[in-house]
Amino acid sequence: MKSMADLLHEHPFFKGMDESHLDFIAGCGENHIYNAGDYIARENEPADHFYLIRAGQVAVECFVPNYGAICLQTLHDNDIFGWSWLFPPYMWTFDARAVDEVHAIRLDGKCLREKCETDTAMGAELLKRFARIVTQRLQATRMQLMDIYSQQRPPLDPGQ
Amino acid sequence: MIPALFRIDERKEEFSGTFTLGIRREGESALPRFKPGQFNMLYAFGTGEVAISLSGSPADTGVYQHTIRSQGLATQALARLQKGDAIGVRGPFGCGWPIDTVAGREVLIIAGGVGMAPLRPLLYSLRDKAHGAARVRLFYGARHPDEILYRSELERWADSLDITLTVDQGDSTWRGRVGVITQPLETADINGGKAVAFLCGPEVMMRFCIQTLLTKGLSESDIYLSMERNMKCATGLCGHCQWGPNFVCKDGPVFSYGSVRSWFNLRAL
Amino acid sequence: MQRFQLKAEDLDVLIQVIRAQGHQLVGPVIRDGAIVYDDIQSASDLPRGWKDEQEKGQYRLKRRDDGAYFGYAMGPQSWKKFLQLPRRKVWQARKDSSGIQIVAIEEPAPSLAFLGVRSCELHAIAIQDRVFLGDHYTNDSYAKRREPLLLIAVNCIYAANTCFCTSMNTGPEVTLPADLTMTEVIDVERHLFLISAGSERGQGILQQLPVQPAEVEVKKLAERAVQSAVSQMAQGVRSFDSSDVKELLYRNYESQAWDKLADRCLSCANCTMACPTCFCSTVEDTTDLSGDNAERWERWDSCFTGEFSYISGGAVRADTRSRYRQWMTHKLATWHDQFGTSGCVGCGRCIAWCPVGIDLTEELQRIRELEKE
Missing domain, CATH: 3.40.50.80 (Nucleotide-binding domain of ferredoxin-NADP reductase (FNR) module)
Known part of the structure; x- marks a missing residue:
């Protein structure tokens, strides 16, 4: 069976990271299995972890009264999610729910953020990597916002 | 070039505003073969033609399928056609997927x-x-x-x-x-x-x-x-579908990105 | 090619010989203060003793003092209106209980003869030939009208200020094949035409004319007359080197020149209508009130209209900037890639007939200068 450090080593997110940092992060990680329907994170609850999905699908959702949970985006094998632990007030802004059985590595963000305060090199490395993920999600969200497949959208400039 | 007379053999509503027509040529059992990626010009009586790609199986020699989104006057007229109705067809045109x-x-x-x-x-x-x-x-x-x-x-x-x-x-x-x-x-x-x-x-x-x-x-x-551009004649003669030096109707609609990169990245071309 | 001389008073013989062969003869006539191409019955229909003074957004007929028949440069209309009809019915359809029947309109094509085709206009016709006849699909209506066409070319002895054929290498001397080519020679002693045949048909016509072999002096005078048009253009402001224009425009799709142009251009489409090579057309489908009879009409179209680039919901070229850029880069750059030639013959019609006086030679210069900045 692979150790936590091996698992992290294999993941592109941690590629090129200092061995000692990686060992420290591995020490903050544990394997978790979520059943379909389980909430992995809930809006407005403390965000002390982030997750690396080993297998399964996670839905990022927002609950709307009178409607239900709107799925904003799904995340899949090898995706990393959860960055609310990085910034005050360390609360989740959306729900994350397992769509099917999800095997994930849960990493202790609380422990990491304390470590990052003292080990700024590690903090910078982690932030850099999270910034990349946040950018990708933002780009995807912007594309979704454009609703490019919709019908009958009048042009902004209809021409003369 | 005048449209050949076809009839609606099948009409399937894919989802609201988008439908697929299966059309057969009047008096002909075998149709000209088409290459994936080619298109036909479809004519609903009196309302003009519109370029619609072929969306059925190339091996199906008796019927052309077209999936159409109802958007302008011509596609709205096509949307009203029912099984048995007549439709004019010119094509297939354009180069297909390589x-x-x-x-x-x-x-x-x-x-x-x-x-x-x-x-x-x-x-x-x-x-x-x-x-x-x-x-x-x-x-x-x-x-x-x-x-x-x-x-x-x-x-x-x-x-x-x-x-x-x-x-x-x-x-x-x-x-x-x-x-x-x-x-x-x-x-x-x-x-x-x-x-x-x-x-x-x-x-x-x-x-x-x-x-x-x-x-x-x-x-x-x-x-x-x-690529999609305004196609009127489909034969490279009317000038509408120009895109840089390309006529989308006859040089395309399929292009390799390498051959059109400089045009693809220009706005309002 | 043997050259002959025809007395000016015998010009009508030429006209009648052509007409007697069954051609519908069209040539320059004065209508509404401009020289346009229309049916010619006799030499008296020609704009004898007139010239055109042209500038940006300006065209005026003025009297000449020498009584020349072909002493003008270029009217608003080109010959394309006879070959690619401005509007024609393509087919008609009928709907009844059994379905629809579509019948192509088979128009009888007249056997046309053009009298007074300028060198740049021969180039324009050759360019349209490539567009309409040069590829897999052809424009059959154009082909039917083009095939029997008899061309009587006339060398320019006068250039308008808007002319720049020397820059586009399309004139003023006729070099492309024509059935007959003439040069008008006028001085105090004589008024005659130097004439030569460029085809068997031309030869057949020439044989019926009261001509005599051209005198050396007449040939020299003719050469000098054409040369005077060359010098006029060389001294004008529209003389430029066009050899790198394609590359220049390909490099400058985002030039600020287009923004400046967009402030002036009205998107009126005059330039495209007056241009002898602009070939774009659209179709209109109509039905009668019963809804049972439909027609398709083809008519000239222009890349300056909003509908021209319409795709699912909107125009690709929504603003004037992109439309002018499309027109000019097509004409002078992408045309090369499409048809192996420039789409501009330097006739200057787009300059004279632009209501706001946009001059594409000036705009090219502006693009060049902005690129240097």
Whole structure:
């Protein structure tokens, strides 16, 4: 069976990271299995972890009264999610729910953020990597916002 | 060139505002063969012609299928046609997908919205293993689960074809991916040197997919896209579909990105 | 090629010989204060003793004092209106209980003869030949009208200020094949035409004319007359080197020149209508009130209209900037890639007939200068 450090080593997110940092992060990680329907994170609850999905699908959702949970985006094998632990007030802004059985590595963000305060090199490395993920999600969200497949959208400039 | 007389053999509502017509030629059992990616000019009596790609199987010699989104006057008139009604057809026109490039390659078929329609004949052709593709994958992004074209057919094909579907908005029944098509493309295991990609969808979607494919190591000449411009005559004579030096109707609608990159990235061209 | 001389008073013999052969003869006539191409019955229909003074957004007929028949440069209309009809019915359809029947309109093509075709206009016709007849699909209506066409070319002895054929290498001397080519020679002693045949048909016509072999002096005078048009253009402001224009425009799709142009251009489409090579057309589908009879009409179209680039919901070229850029880069750059030649013959019609006086030679210069900045 692979150790936590091996698992992290294999993941592109941690590629090129200092061995000692990686060992420290591995020490903050544990394997978790979520059943379909389980909430992995809930809006407005403390965000002390982030997750690396080993297998399964996670839905990022927002609950709307009178409607239900709107799925904003799904995340899949090898995706990393959860960055609310990085910034005050360390609360989740959306729900994350397992769509099917999800095997994930849960990493202790609380422990990491304390470590990052003292080990700024590690903090910078982690932030850099999270910034990349946040950018990708933002780009995807912007594309979704454009609703490019919709019908009958009048042009902004209809021409003369 | 005057339209040939066809009749509606079948009309299927795909989802609200989008429908598929199966049409047969009056008095003819065999139709001119078409290449995946080609289009016909469809004429609804009195309201003008519109260019619509062929979306059926190229092996089906008796019927042409067209999936149409009702948008302008001509497509609205086509939307009103019922089984047995007459329709005028000119075509097939344009060059198709370069299917002879797929032998030994990893084929990525990337569709967005109704851009799935011109790629469906390609899927039919590639399911016939004669073309020798090493692997065929479909990445298809739609707006909503109800707006996935040919959904039941794709579900049937799922055991023999690697399909990644994603929708911009899910619903309570949707268990699949929510998000844009570039995301699964980014995480997919793609051998850039061996892959060839065929894209059809809104230009914005193709732009982002091209960027992703380039980071995956595909060469510009291995990325093919189907372009939309105003096509009137379909024969390169009326000038409407000009796009830089290209006439989309006769030089396209399928172009390799490598050959059109400088035009593709110009706005309002 | 043997050259002959025809007395000016015998010009009508030429006209009647052509007409007697069954051609519909069209040539220059004065209508509404401009020289246009229309039916010619006799030499008296020609704009004898007139010239055109042209500038940006300006065209005026003025009297000449020498009584020349072909002493003008270029009117607003080109010959294209006879070959690619401005409007024609393509087919008609009928709907009844059994379905629809579509019938192509088979128009009888007249056997046309053009009298007074300028060198730049021969180039324009050759360019349209490539567009309409040069590829897999052809424009059959154009082909039917083009095939029997008899061309009587006339060398320019006068250039308008708007002319720049020397810059586009299309004139003023006729070098492309024509059935007959003439040069008008006028001085105090004589008024005659130097004439030569460029085809068997031309030869057949020439044989019926009261001509005599051209005198050396007449040939010299003719050469000098054409040369005077060359010098006029060389001294004008519209003389430029066009050899790198394609590359210049390909490099400058985002030039600020287009923004400046967009402030002036009205998107009126005059330039495209007046241009002898602009070939774009659209179709209109109509029905009668019963809804049972439909027609398709083809008519000239222009890349300056909003509908021109319409795709699902909107125009690709929504603003004037992109439309002018499309027109000019097509004409002078992408045309090369499409048809192996420039789409501009330097006739200057787009300059004279632009209501706001946009001059594409000036705009090219502006693009060049902005690129240097």
